[in-house]
Amino acid sequence: MTSMSAWIWSESFWLPPNVTWADLEHPPPGEDFPRAGHILTALPLAIGVLAVRVIFERLVAKPCAHILQIQAGASRRAQPNALLERVFTSTTSPDSRRVEGLSKQLDWDTRKVQRWFRLRRNQDKPATLTKFCESMWRLTFYLGIFIYAIxxxxxxxxxxxxxxxMAELxxxxxLMLSQFTDIKRKDFLIMLIHHLATITLITxxxxNxxxxxxxxxxxxxxxxxxxxEAAKLANYAKYQRLCDGLFVLFSIIFFITRLVIYPFWVVYSVFVESWVIIGPYQSWWLLNGLLLVLQVxxxxxxxxxxxxxxxxxxKGKVSKDDRSDIESSSEEETDTSSRNKSHLSPSTEPSNGHVPTGGGTHEH
Incomplete structure (x- = not known):
């Protein structure tokens, strides 16, 4: 166990040449250095953050959603069908040839088969109320921690x-833990990499x-x-103009902070200026590699x-999030109407004005 700990906290990996952990344990008078052991504090704090989030969403976010008349809603469930369920496990959106084959097997018209898959997809999707509470929690944290950090x-x-x-970590x-239970999006793997890179960078x-x-x-x-997050809240509350304005403003700030300030000031300082001051060492290369991963x-x-x-x-409206699988359930039709219109081509499903998360974000 001692040898494993020594390998994990190897001074030759973590620290510049001629610097030891003892130097950080005993800083010069009037100064204080961070200690690697402090990082362990964040793990139990993460559980506390999850608990605070649950309380916040129930006592703050949900009442705010009700004031804005955002309801949980109950989507229709697809009728049980063993054959279609087996197909759904392999593909949630079968092509037209597969739909026609299923239509013949079940003696259903194609519109009814298409509607079944739409209902089946929608019944697994989170309600707007759930998304609103998630975004309000993130907005509250980001705003509070940003003001505190300044x-x-x-x-x-x-x-x-x-x-x-410690709060950020x-x-x-x-976020890393809740990603497996929060709203699933197409960039799940990218966000997982983002969270891992962020946690490692903070550590x-x-x-160092x-x-x-x-x-x-x-x-x-x-x-x-x-x-x-403010734009997403406006979107869920159906304040479309406010959503559009906030999203355009977000795009501008994103460009300035993450494509200008971040690479040309932060990454440049850590990569170039620190090279001049202390020179490269093993964890220095890993640190800069992670910074570049974030930039990509x-x-x-x-x-x-x-x-x-x-x-x-x-076009005057924020379009559907390219990373989102959320679909509109407004196209649900009755069996009778679908049979009467079976000769028509399927109507295009409207987008709901979802905006992407950053990580926003999280990523981070």
Whole structure:
């Protein structure tokens, strides 16, 4: 066990040449350095964050949703059918040839088969109330932690900055855990990589005493995430103009913070200026590699964001989230009407104005 611990906390990996853990344990008079053991505090705090989230959503977010007349709603359930259920496990949206084959097997018209798959997809989707509560929780955290961070951005280790680091790390651990139960989106794997990179970056920057750079990285992310979550809340409350305005503003702030400030100030400082000051070492390479992973994700997300923002500007409405599987259930029809219109081609399903998460975000 001792050898395993020594390998995990190897000074040759974590620290610059001629620096030891003992040096960090006994800083010069009047100074204080972060200690790697502090990071362990975030793990039980993450459980506490999840508990606070549950309480917040029940006592704050849901009452706010009711004030805005956002209801949970109850989507219709597809009638039990063993054959279609087996097909659904392999493909949730069968092509027209597969639909025609199922129609002949069941003696159903194609519209009824299509409607069954639409109902089956929708019954697994979260309600607008669930999405509203999730976004309101994230908005509250991002806004509060961003305001708190501004005060400690320019100082070295202090009780306030330690609290900030532990709060952010605990929050992202909670996002990592809740990602498996929250709303599922198409970029699940990308967000998983994002959360892992963020947690590792926060840990490394704290253990390596890169507190100013680490604080700035987290502030850069939180600044745009505040506007994103606000736009989503406006969307769920059906304030479309407010949603469009907030989303365009979010797109601008995202570009400035994550494609300008982040690469040309933060990454440049950590990669180039720190090379001059202390030189590279093993964890330094890993730290900068993770910063570059985040930058690649930023470029990918901005591509999606720009497409939606352009549609919002020229068409007057934020389009459907490219990462979302949510569908409209407004097209549900009765069996009688579908038989009467079986000669018509399937109508196009309208988008609901979903906007992407950042990570927003989370990623982070």
């Amino acid at each position: 005060r400690y951005l320019w100082v070295t280790l202090s009780p306030g900055q330690y609290n900030y680091y 605990a929050f992202y651990w909670s 490394f920057s704290y253990a 005493n890169m507190l100013r750079a680490g604080t700035l990285v987290m502030c850069v992310h939180d600044a745009s995430d505040i506007l994103l 994700l930023h470029v990918f997300w901005f591509y999606l964001i720009a497409r939606i923002a352009i549609k919002a500007l020229f």
